[in-house]
Amino acid sequence: MLVGELGEEALLERMRLVFATASPGVLAGIGDDAAVTVPSPGKKIWTTDLLLEGVHFRKDWLSPAQLGRKSLAVNLSDLAAMGASPLYAMVLMACPADTSVEYIDELCQGIAGLGSATGVTVVGGDTARSPGPLFVGLSLCGAIPEGEAVLRSGARPGDRILVTGYLGSAAAGLWLLENEKNLEPFTELYRAFKEPEARLLAGKTARRLGATAMTDISDGLASDLSHICNKSSAGARIETGKLPLHDELKLAAQEFGLDMEDLALRGGEDYELLIIVSPERCNAISGEIKRQAGIPVTEVGEITTQASNILAVRPDGSEVAIGHGFDHFGADG
């Protein structure tokens, strides 16, 4: 059956059924005018992100469940970057009339499945038939039970720059999809694009052990590092020889002539964490994240003074300015 035949009220009811999970904190879930939850301790963390067909995804690139998971994961990644734990989500969907009802069910199940795995309860939802593309937007509330969120503004000259996981994988995966290459040898690259994982545990560990600044790498290392530098009034030096590159990225670069350095510096959507730490705590934080979250953590450079701008230093010693180092509208300048 198609969404257009089902009607909006019935579509909303299907969303309600998928998201109707019992959660101890939820006194009334979806189905009244609004949901009611018990008070919970700690500072609250808020974020919202949308995925739009034709802009952020194509239906033939992501299964409906992958789209659902990704729409939650990109929001979870923002909470991870504060060192927060997720609590509640609200889901907005606008679906073309020719979307199958099964598609919507699977999309919602993708959200609910990742939600269940990460402690998220969906407490609100609305939907309408879209005269245009498919639109999925999520809003998320999380908490920091004790202590403070890690902001972008705390980096100090001399601090070390750590990144989790591998860089450039998602951008390479997207390139392979866009160029219709054989994906078989590159499962990790297209998985990085289709099924990004929010680094919630790494973020919490970094916060607990005293990271000075943090953000997630959604727009590419150069761009996201520039946000940290802007907010912290600092510069940075990245050693490109240290950038963590997956073996599949090296293989793809070789086979298709891709610029690995550019993908690692400017490729978006890896949803890894960029963690700034004092030199004294660098090894402890890096080691504890590896141990707790079981993911690679790599030191790729250091924070410098603002006057130094943001530089990438190549193994041969040559330097390139990366990132604009200022905000187009001056709000961060």
Add this chain to the structure above:
Amino acid sequence: MLVGELGEEALLERMRLVFATASPGVLAGIGDDAAVTVPSPGKKIWTTDLLLEGVHFRKDWLSPAQLGRKSLAVNLSDLAAMGASPLYAMVLMACPADTSVEYIDELCQGIAGLGSATGVTVVGGDTARSPGPLFVGLSLCGAIPEGEAVLRSGARPGDRILVTGYLGSAAAGLWLLENEKNLEPFTELYRAFKEPEARLLAGKTARRLGATAMTDISDGLASDLSHICNKSSAGARIETGKLPLHDELKLAAQEFGLDMEDLALRGGEDYELLIIVSPERCNAISGEIKRQAGIPVTEVGEITTQASNILAVRPDGSEVAIGHGFDHFGADG
């Protein structure tokens, strides 16, 4: 300048600037990975609603500021129906590339203006260029500092049915717009459609004084009353002669042959409150809302047993079954 020329990052920055209001509860607002707020007392209330161009509005019917206000008002109305006070909002927007930047600024200012008047701080936002229609979605968190939310499920046979304001006005206003009638004699009707007011104070007063059930009238009295009856396993009797009709509705009905009763029973988008109260408290609640909120409150019928279904009784004594009285998917049945 058009949104398509500005780029997404710059568009997001404009949203940030409009919503960058200082609020004592907000430790970090829009501009980091996520916003941070202080803990606040009481149960939390969650709702989300979207407005889609071509489905919920047309750009030539609502000014951008009106669209912004309405997108917040329809969410506030859900909180009002729980007796809650709003706290934080998150805004998602997808804009066609040919939208002017001024349009988006005014839309955001509409949200921010009503937010400021009702105690809402916008703590999150995301935007993208839409290949289709304009999409505005809001998610809202509110609180009930003490006591319990008023759910749809508490109505008991014998309880009285109250409604705030006038019914059918917004539907008549929409009809006038759709049929391109002279709007001049009908300012209150099209205002009801373009600038609905969430009945926050009335909702809080009703909750404080012990209303047994409550919902907002967004789909029309018959439909919203059936939600109450479903959740409460009850029936209802509405006296159509008592339905509060604005003088302009009577005038429009006379001039254009509109069915006033049908508009009042089934017209949507009035965003008035449907308040169920025990007979003992009826006068006190009704009187206190009139005094506090300065709006009409009208007793229009009573809750009956489930077997009685939902009936509209005309002044001549004839009865009509209204509302389906059961949910299409059985979830409420």
